[in-house]
Amino acid sequence: MTSTSGTNPGRGGNAFWDFSLRIYSSPEVQQACVELQDASGVDVNVLLYMLWHASQGRRLADADAKAVLDAVEAWRVEVVVPLRTARRNLKTPGPALDPQGAEALRAIVKKAELESERLQQSALYALKLPSEAQSGSSPVHAAAEANVAAYANALGRPLAGAPLSVMLEALGLLAGS
Numbered sequence: 001m002t003s004t005s006g007t008n009p010g011r012g013g014n015a016f017w018d019f020s021l022r023i024y025s026s027p028e029v030q031q032a033c034v035e036l037q038d039a040s041g042v043d044v045n046v047l048l049y050m051l052w053h054a055s056q057g058r059r060l061a062d063a064d065a066k067a068v069l070d071a072v073e074a075w076r077v078e079v080v081v082p083l084r085t086a087r088r089n090l091k092t093p094g095p096a097l098d099p100q101g102a103e104a105l106r107a108i109v110k111k112a113e114l115e116s117e118r119l120q121q122s123a124l125y126a127l128k129l130p131s132e133a134q135s136g137s138s139p140v141h142a143a144a145e146a147n148v149a150a151y152a153n154a155l156g157r158p159l160a161g162a163p164l165s166v167m168l169e170a171l172g173l174l175a176g177s
Helices: 015-026 028-039 044-055 062-089 099-126 140-155 159-175
Strands: none
Touching: 015 028, 015 044, 015 099, 015 159, 028 044, 028 159, 044 062, 044 099, 044 140, 044 159, 062 099, 062 140, 140 159
């Protein structure tokens, strides 16, 4: 996710988006998300989706995590990542380009990137998974660890430990409030 200042958290009545905005408001979480994205190839929206389910005491199975990845992978690869790459590249546009013009374009791309993430989260929010039928009976921390493990299994690689700890701590603080 990109910075969310100036967005409307209630847009569309999506509880998952609202959760994401709350957890992402912490600078430590923002940094952890960038590290997970860059070091572990994490789709932050999918990770947030796993944590959102955990916040409701729901554990998702490995098959659910795979279904989640399959549902949004093309969108992530074809839309979200190119917008993110363009935004990052516009930070240092090169000497031939007008810096003010490049910064203005970067602001437009950043807004488009955020909208692409919101659309991805809307698709995830609408996704129906078999494990959702399970009641929210798991403790939040246990559900979070199980859901993160299912996501890592679906990715076929471990997630970076330190930034993941930041995310789990933020979830615990959010769940406690």
